[in-house]
Amino acid sequence: MMGKANSRRSTSSQASSKLSTASRSLFSKSSPKASASGAGNSGTSESPVSARTSLLNVLRRPKSSHAITSVTSTNASSKHGQSFDSFNEDDYSDHGSTVASSYASSIRSSWSSRSSSSEDIAKRYENYLETPFVNTTTTIKHSEYGVCTNPNWRWTSHWDPAEPVHPEEEPQPPYYILLSTYLSYLLLIVLGHIRDFFGKRFLPKAYAHLVPHDGYAALNSDFDSFYTRRLKMRLDDCFSRPTTGVAGRTVVCYDRVSHDENNTFQLTGTTTRALNVSSYNYLGFASSSGPCADVVEASLHKYGVSSGGLRHDTGTTDLHEQTEKLVARFLGVESAYVCSMGFATNATTIPALVSKGCLVISDELIHASVRFGVRISGANVRAFKHNNLKHLESLLRESISQGQPRTHRPWKKIMVIVEGLYSMEGTLVPLPQLLELRNKYKFYLYLDEAHSVGALGPNGRGVCDYFGIDPREVDVLMGTFTKSFGAAGGYIAGTKHLIDRLRVTSHHMTYAEAMSPAVCTQIIATMSAIMGVAPPLASPPALEEPNDASSIVSRASRTFNYGPVPSHMLPSFMKLPQVVLNGLDGRDRLRRIAFNSRYLSSALRKLGFVVYGHRDSPIIPLLIYNPAKMLLFSQMMLNRFGADKTPIVIVVVAYPATPLITSRIRFCLSSSHTKHDMDMLLRACEEIGTLLDLKLAKQTMTVEQVIASAEELVASTHV
Amino acid sequence: MSSAAGASTSHHGSNSMEVPAPLLPLLSILSSLFLNLSSVFHRIPGSPIILRYIKSSYQDDPYRSLLEVLLVAFAIRTIFKGRTGGEGQGKSFIKFSEKEIDELVDEWRPAPLVEELEESDIQTLSSVPTIHGPGGTHVKLSAGGKSVLNLASIDWLGLVEADQMKQTAIDTLKEYGVGTCGPAGFYGLLDVHLRFQSEVAEFLGTEDAIVYSQAYATTASVIPAFAKRGDIIVADRGVNFAIQRGLQISRSQIRWYAHGDMEDMERVMQQVEKERKRKGGKLTKKFIVTEGIFENDGMMVDLPKVIELKHKYKYRLMLDESHSFGMIGAHGKGVTEHYNIPASEVDMLIASMANGCAAGGGFCAGSSVVCSHQRINSSASVFSASLPAMLATTASTALTVFNNQPELFNALQANSLLFRQILNKLEPTPFSVPPCDPAYITPSESMPPPAVTNNEALIHIPSHPQSALIHIFLLNPPSTLQEEEAMLQDIVDETLNTSQVLVTRARRLRGQEGLEPEPSLKICMSSNFTKKEVEKAAQALKQAITKVCSKRR
Numbered sequence A: 001m002m003g004k005a006n007s008r009r010s011t012s013s014q015a016s017s018k019l020s021t022a023s024r025s026l027f028s029k030s031s032p033k034a035s036a037s038g039a040g041n042s043g044t045s046e047s048p049v050s051a052r053t054s055l056l057n058v059l060r061r062p063k064s065s066h067a068i069t070s071v072t073s074t075n076a077s078s079k080h081g082q083s084f085d086s087f088n089e090d091d092y093s094d095h096g097s098t099v100a101s102s103y104a105s106s107i108r109s110s111w112s113s114r115s116s117s118s119e120d121i122a123k124r125y126e127n128y129l130e131t132p133f134v135n136t137t138t139t140i141k142h143s144e145y146g147v148c149t150n151p152n153w154r155w156t157s158h159w160d161p162a163e164p165v166h167p168e169e170e171p172q173p174p175y176y177i178l179l180s181t182y183l184s185y186l187l188l189i190v191l192g193h194i195r196d197f198f199g200k201r202f203l204p205k206a207y208a209h210l211v212p213h214d215g216y217a218a219l220n221s222d223f224d225s226f227y228t229r230r231l232k233m234r235l236d237d238c239f240s241r242p243t244t245g246v247a248g249r250t251v252v253c254y255d256r257v258s259h260d261e262n263n264t265f266q267l268t269g270t271t272t273r274a275l276n277v278s279s280y281n282y283l284g285f286a287s288s289s290g291p292c293a294d295v296v297e298a299s300l301h302k303y304g305v306s307s308g309g310l311r312h313d314t315g316t317t318d319l320h321e322q323t324e325k326l327v328a329r330f331l332g333v334e335s336a337y338v339c340s341m342g343f344a345t346n347a348t349t350i351p352a353l354v355s356k357g358c359l360v361i362s363d364e365l366i367h368a369s370v371r372f373g374v375r376i377s378g379a380n381v382r383a384f385k386h387n388n389l390k391h392l393e394s395l396l397r398e399s400i401s402q403g404q405p406r407t408h409r410p411w412k413k414i415m416v417i418v419e420g421l422y423s424m425e426g427t428l429v430p431l432p433q434l435l436e437l438r439n440k441y442k443f444y445l446y447l448d449e450a451h452s453v454g455a456l457g458p459n460g461r462g463v464c465d466y467f468g469i470d471p472r473e474v475d476v477l478m479g480t481f482t483k484s485f486g487a488a489g490g491y492i493a494g495t496k497h498l499i500d501r502l503r504v505t506s507h508h509m510t511y512a513e514a515m516s517p518a519v520c521t522q523i524i525a526t527m528s529a530i531m532g533v534a535p536p537l538a539s540p541p542a543l544e545e546p547n548d549a550s551s552i553v554s555r556a557s558r559t560f561n562y563g564p565v566p567s568h569m570l571p572s573f574m575k576l577p578q579v580v581l582n583g584l585d586g587r588d589r590l591r592r593i594a595f596n597s598r599y600l601s602s603a604l605r606k607l608g609f610v611v612y613g614h615r616d617s618p619i620i621p622l623l624i625y626n627p628a629k630m631l632l633f634s635q636m637m638l639n640r641f642g643a644d645k646t647p648i649v650i651v652v653v654a655y656p657a658t659p660l661i662t663s664r665i666r667f668c669l670s671s672s673h674t675k676h677d678m679d680m681l682l683r684a685c686e687e688i689g690t691l692l693d694l695k696l697a698k699q700t701m702t703v704e705q706v707i708a709s710a711e712e713l714v715a716s717t718h719v
Numbered sequence B: 001m002s003s004a005a006g007a008s009t010s011h012h013g014s015n016s017m018e019v020p021a022p023l024l025p026l027l028s029i030l031s032s033l034f035l036n037l038s039s040v041f042h043r044i045p046g047s048p049i050i051l052r053y054i055k056s057s058y059q060d061d062p063y064r065s066l067l068e069v070l071l072v073a074f075a076i077r078t079i080f081k082g083r084t085g086g087e088g089q090g091k092s093f094i095k096f097s098e099k100e101i102d103e104l105v106d107e108w109r110p111a112p113l114v115e116e117l118e119e120s121d122i123q124t125l126s127s128v129p130t131i132h133g134p135g136g137t138h139v140k141l142s143a144g145g146k147s148v149l150n151l152a153s154i155d156w157l158g159l160v161e162a163d164q165m166k167q168t169a170i171d172t173l174k175e176y177g178v179g180t181c182g183p184a185g186f187y188g189l190l191d192v193h194l195r196f197q198s199e200v201a202e203f204l205g206t207e208d209a210i211v212y213s214q215a216y217a218t219t220a221s222v223i224p225a226f227a228k229r230g231d232i233i234v235a236d237r238g239v240n241f242a243i244q245r246g247l248q249i250s251r252s253q254i255r256w257y258a259h260g261d262m263e264d265m266e267r268v269m270q271q272v273e274k275e276r277k278r279k280g281g282k283l284t285k286k287f288i289v290t291e292g293i294f295e296n297d298g299m300m301v302d303l304p305k306v307i308e309l310k311h312k313y314k315y316r317l318m319l320d321e322s323h324s325f326g327m328i329g330a331h332g333k334g335v336t337e338h339y340n341i342p343a344s345e346v347d348m349l350i351a352s353m354a355n356g357c358a359a360g361g362g363f364c365a366g367s368s369v370v371c372s373h374q375r376i377n378s379s380a381s382v383f384s385a386s387l388p389a390m391l392a393t394t395a396s397t398a399l400t401v402f403n404n405q406p407e408l409f410n411a412l413q414a415n416s417l418l419f420r421q422i423l424n425k426l427e428p429t430p431f432s433v434p435p436c437d438p439a440y441i442t443p444s445e446s447m448p449p450p451a452v453t454n455n456e457a458l459i460h461i462p463s464h465p466q467s468a469l470i471h472i473f474l475l476n477p478p479s480t481l482q483e484e485e486a487m488l489q490d491i492v493d494e495t496l497n498t499s500q501v502l503v504t505r506a507r508r509l510r511g512q513e514g515l516e517p518e519p520s521l522k523i524c525m526s527s528n529f530t531k532k533e534v535e536k537a538a539q540a541l542k543q544a545i546t547k548v549c550s551k552r553r
Ligand SMILES: Cc1ncc(COP(=O)(O)O)c(C=O)c1O
Pocket: A341, A342, A343, A344, A346, A367, A369, A419, A423, A448, A450, A451, A480, A481, A482, A488, A489, A490, B383, B384, B385, B386
């Protein structure tokens, strides 16, 4: 067991040698003795410790952080003694994609009689994150993209009209939770003010930058920064953990401690590899090896890192043009252009679309980059309640009938800006109904698909694909390459006329740096992996013209034909293996993320957690409410006390990204996760969620029942 | 009512329960008022239900009633605040029936999403060159075409083609992949970012630095992270587009001073001070925003004077070194090195890693307070995925080149100077620069060009002699901006067609820039050019300018 702790917490040598001496002085290194001594002690102290004690240990973190990994709870182990029976069976079906019985559950009984001790489990999981249980021949590392061959653990992401797109009301927590949450914040605020009061008097130096001095106004007044200093700083251990390597299925985090109440963190010099359910790596294309990385390497040899300059000077290479044509093809629209940053895509395009005298109506939870762009544009803004089309309609009726404020002149245009998949809620935009509204009220629709493109739909084309809607119905399609494609930047797509005009008027084209050719190549490689590549002679299916006469319903029900990409559209240096060219790899990725998302989302609900969002969404928010539990959850996930002890990194989101009361954990799933990873995550949530009293809804199944019936859960139309 | 009653008892102290005579009428008025109110309340339809609800809910769960009361109060507040910018219930609200609204909706004809492409737009689009294959000093403009000499790419030190950069990128790829798949807050903060940040901070001599994933967004986001509504920004009129957008987002009060005019700057600062005194206002944050080498004309800021005024009037300085970082100074540290001023004197030093470093992204260097503030408050840093690892490592490699190969900067300046000397034949006044004299300061207010001593003069170049970014303006431009741009495009085409030298004209979004910059040709020098190549390019450009200008006459 201790060997495991050692292997995961690799000592500084390799990883931190990457940090130059300069940065080391920055982090004023402390000796990596923590892990060494932790390992030494635990070999002898085998006294069983209860889960409560583990909780206390976590509370005492960081001083005793390494001790926790060595502790096994009797409660947990007895529970897991039986609960881990089934991993052998998972293993078996991992091997046996050819096993005759289609459902793994049918062979479960033969294994359940065997029981394993927690040592066995720990031993078995020693190299869990790096080495698969089965032998494979792929060039992609298991730690970046998990090996999961069982064909039953696949699903196709598509809209089922029987499932509501957006639930009428969110699940509500019990009152005592609300009350204790408010009280917690109250307490924190009162304590914060008391500390400020005394701090200002006794430690004036620490406040120097927060109060006016020498005739300079404070850069950031103590009042403005109160939340950051007195509330967020207590949670700072959850944020900005430095990492190294690829943020794939697993990620390597630098261990760190703080000796001054989170003002600064010191790296201890050790690292921890953890299961990563935090990165936006939806299709698992973030990888340092494998076909896509090879193509990028070839492109780096040819093009180098930078194309040197602005798009309208000499920043446009043939690679940029190929990328843009491919993006348009991928999305099923006429034309597209790319931008070197996703945030800037919104910030530089929206001002080219709307101006003074125009009205923008956006969802209240719209992303900051959209707000940034709208503010530059000078258009009027209103917001409608999240996904509430009734509210949107009443706003539209009011705005159109009233016209511009004071003058009552009619609006020049009205643009409604929504996201396909909301990154904090996991909710989908009700696109079919929105398009009906669009036809009635004649607004323009701007759809930000930052999170949905790639991650949703049977063909991975985003929400249009998911709902079976012709993408040409949406006026402006926006998305980013940071997420599903493991690259960087964003795109705007639409009709040729729109894009040509925006090429002239968007701020990005004239003033911002061009995308790096290496990033273009990553986009081309990943997109063609999703699409599949048609052999040279096959003529590609022509894009049919949208028929404006047909009603929205019939158009919506017409499935759009997304064909493979003809090989002449790809750069000649690009050599992809057959499994990528024929689209099997891409399809497998789409179906794995669909299964993982639906499985975890349904399972957490069955376990009694309060979960927001759509079941098909790879973003799964688990509600925490109390501020203190956020930190605990995050630290306990990293320093697991359960039987397998595999560390997990998660994202916590709190005010101001969410309302004050509904702070949450956000899981971002990926194709790179295996079913096994999901099981492990569920067990971890069960352990920690029970301890922290997070199961606030009705629990209908135990965790082992849930794991055993994964396929049924995914296939069922409601939970 | 209750407060009045409370006041009366407290007034009274503790001496007895009896009510003094003068208060009796007041009490009777209060009680009758209460009776009236309660009867009014009972007359409201549905009031018994409300009462019963409140009573029972209090019995069931006192906390819940407390919570509900708070919620109701909160809801009322929210409604009155009208959070979503709803001017809806304002004074000028007109009430319509549903039918009228339907009619208005039917009648409303929105403008098209985007306007039709104009002739000039089509020309703009068709004049954008496509580079086939790698960038660098020699590029191909069509597949399999002849290569041309490229003076249009920003590549001061020839790093775009450097094998060292490619190798770094490939090594990084093999360990980090391409994208980071997350913002810095959520596991997107890589050790290579930390390394670049500390390296660049050490290189410049600041406490800390913060990396952004695009240079344009860096500038546009750093400014509003600090300057808020009510703050004062004193800015140069000639600042670039990204700064203008940042200023706009900040919603601060912007005071412009004439481009490069330090006296005007002081005048504006005095005026700000006077106004503050007159209003007796409170102390607000004050910023100076300017550029190192101006993107729009290549002029250099008079940094010593700016620093002096900044200290005198208690301003903070935001200096955009997007173009000067990696170009100016013995090691490319920018204008601070050129003037021998510690970079820590600049409060927020914003620079690009896409230009000088030939990588991508941008950074802001400053004190650790300044940088940690941005990590939480700057939207382009918080709400965007972090910079791809390979761009951070190649930028690190570029820094090593800056440190170890200062001769490249000498070569760059020699090339710029040579180019300027040849083109000087077309300028009104002779060009005489003591080479590499740090005391040389661009004459302020160059916009009305100096008196003509050269009768053959066709152009003037306000750019600083050491600037590798050279802007060429026409001396006697045609009357409209459009004609002028067309003429410059003719020069660009002529240079390319007759001499295979690629230059470009500065692209602008007309109507969106603050102070419309005059059209200009934009030349980017590189240390990678041989002397011959620079001569060839300068001669070619000179001929093209002469030819196009004479055709017009
Ligand atoms: C909806 C939305 N739009 C835009 C962006 C910005 O994209 P990028 O991270 O590529 O800058 C994000 C990223 O978080 C997003 O969620």
